[in-house]
Amino acid sequence: MTPHPPLAAFLASRPAVLKRGPIAVILVEDDAVVSETLRHHVGLGFRHILALSPDALSLSEDLLSRVTNLRWNTRDPLAHQGALNAIIPTVPAGTWMYYGYNAEFLFFPFSETRSIGELLAFHAEERRDAMLTYVIDLYSPDIVRNPDAVDISDAMLDRTGYFALGRNAPDGTPLDRQLDFHGGLRWRFEEHVAPANRRIDRISLFRTAANLRIQADHRFDVQEYNTYSCPWHHNLTAAIASFRAAKALATNPGSREAIDTFCWRGSLPFEWRAGQLMDLGLMEPGQWF
Numbered sequence: 001m002t003p004h005p006p007l008a009a010f011l012a013s014r015p016a017v018l019k020r021g022p023i024a025v026i027l028v029e030d031d032a033v034v035s036e037t038l039r040h041h042v043g044l045g046f047r048h049i050l051a052l053s054p055d056a057l058s059l060s061e062d063l064l065s066r067v068t069n070l071r072w073n074t075r076d077p078l079a080h081q082g083a084l085n086a087i088i089p090t091v092p093a094g095t096w097m098y099y100g101y102n103a104e105f106l107f108f109p110f111s112e113t114r115s116i117g118e119l120l121a122f123h124a125e126e127r128r129d130a131m132l133t134y135v136i137d138l139y140s141p142d143i144v145r146n147p148d149a150v151d152i153s154d155a156m157l158d159r160t161g162y163f164a165l166g167r168n169a170p171d172g173t174p175l176d177r178q179l180d181f182h183g184g185l186r187w188r189f190e191e192h193v194a195p196a197n198r199r200i201d202r203i204s205l206f207r208t209a210a211n212l213r214i215q216a217d218h219r220f221d222v223q224e225y226n227t228y229s230c231p232w233h234h235n236l237t238a239a240i241a242s243f244r245a246a247k248a249l250a251t252n253p254g255s256r257e258a259i260d261t262f263c264w265r266g267s268l269p270f271e272w273r274a275g276q277l278m279d280l281g282l283m284e285p286g287q288w289f
Contacts (some may be wrong), residue, residue, distance in 0.1 A: 004056035006071045007083060011090045017048040017068065018087075022116050022248040023095040025083060027074040028053035032103040032150045032247060035060065040105045042066050045115035046098065052083055060137045074101075084214045095208045096120045101244050103150055103184040106133070106204070108238040122288050123236055128176055130204040130225040133238045134162075136282055137184035139246035139262040149246035156263060159186050159280055164202075177227035178255070185245045185262060192222065192255035193245075201228075204240060212272070229286075237284040239277045241270065 017023075017136035024046040028034055034057060041049055042063065051057060051070035059067055071082055091097070097115075100106060109117050123131055137158065162183030163259055167175045181201040186193045202218045202223055213221045218224060229235040246262060249255045270276070277283050 003004075004053075004069055004071050006048075006123075007052060007086060010068070010070050010253075011086060014090070015230075018091045018095075020047055020090070021094070022046050022098060022120055023091065024053050024089065025097065025099040026102060026103045027079055027083065027099070028057065028148065029074050030102065030247070032148060033065070033152055035150060037102045037104065038063055038067055041098075041100075043108060044111060045051045045117050050087070052079070078216055080218070081216050082213055088208045088212055088214075091208050093207075096124075096205065097208060098205050100204060100240055101242070103243040103247065104135075105241045105272075106238060107241060107274045107277055107283070109236060109274055109278060109283060109288060112138055114256070119236065119238075119288075123205075124207070124237060125288070126230065128230060128235055129207040129209070130203050130220065131236060131238055132228045133202050133204040133240050134181060134282055135184075135200045135202055135240045135242050135244075136277065137186070137200075137245045138241050138243045139185065141261070141263050141267070143250050143259070143261060147250060147252035150243045150275075155241075155243075155272075156267045157247045157270045158188075158264075158266050158267040160266040161187055162282070175223065175226075177229060177231070178223070179228060185249060188262075188264065189249055189255065189259065192249055192252070192258070202240065205238060234284055234286045236286040236288055239274075239283040240279075241272075 017262055024041045026049060049067045051067050051069045052072055052074055055070045073240055138155040140146035140149045141156050143149050164179040164181045167178040167180050169175055180199050186198045190198055202221060206225060249259055
């Protein structure tokens with residue numbers, strides 16, 4: 001097989017690396033901190049990572065054994081949907097998977113000292129098949145120095161301005177244990193963000209199941225997967241520290257000329273640790289200690 005095979009050809013070969021999870025899928029949209037993104041998720045303990053990209057990536061030796069680079073049109077707005085719905089049926093049912101993008105970094109409670117496998121084992125014991133993740137926007141404080149707004153050595157995030165709204169079914173009935181979460185750059189610069197893209201909630205960690213499908217809005221067709229907790233107590237949640245919104249706002253012609261800085265009175269330096277995100281209330285340890 002070629003060094004950068006198409007996703008479909010790779011899946012058709014029934015590769016051994018997909019037989020056990022947890023598996024991460026990283027959609028590489030551009031060249032922003034790609035190696036850093038992959039190394040971060042390798043460090044969390046994912047058994048294997050599928051890095052999807054239109055063009056071949058140059059992977060360093062330390063990543064080759066844990067990362068497979070596959071050809072996929074990640075610039076398609078529905079790239080996540082097509083990729084995940086192709087991958088889900090090819091892995092054993094019950095396999096834990098994660099998906100995100102380059103310049104996005106998964107954090108979970110105590111992630112500095114515990115592995116992703118430990119987290120998901122506990123979550124499964126609580127009879128949960130999916131975990132809510134909040135996408136927390138990161139941004140450079142100086143978008144003149146960093147025109148794409150990406151700076152992992154000097155990243156900022158919003159400490160305030162997050163809120164949730166009730167989520168209803170198409171017939172107007174409130175959905176049980178489901179909310180639409182908002183905040184960050186998508187809220188502060190909402191005039192530059194399409195309404196469908198303003199939510200910061202994403203079901204990024206989930207267990208595969210027969211006929212499971214992800215939808216365009218990052219929710220699943222099984223409603224229980226879209227809930228933030230079980231009915232009887234709070235469950236774990238995780239956070240994705242993401243430069244993705246900042247990149248788009250800083251580089252898209254419709255917004256870049258209107259934004260001088262992303263910093264405001266609610267900005268705070270990001271410390272690159274899970275404890276800070278828990279202290280800010282941006283993820284929930286639940287019953288896990």
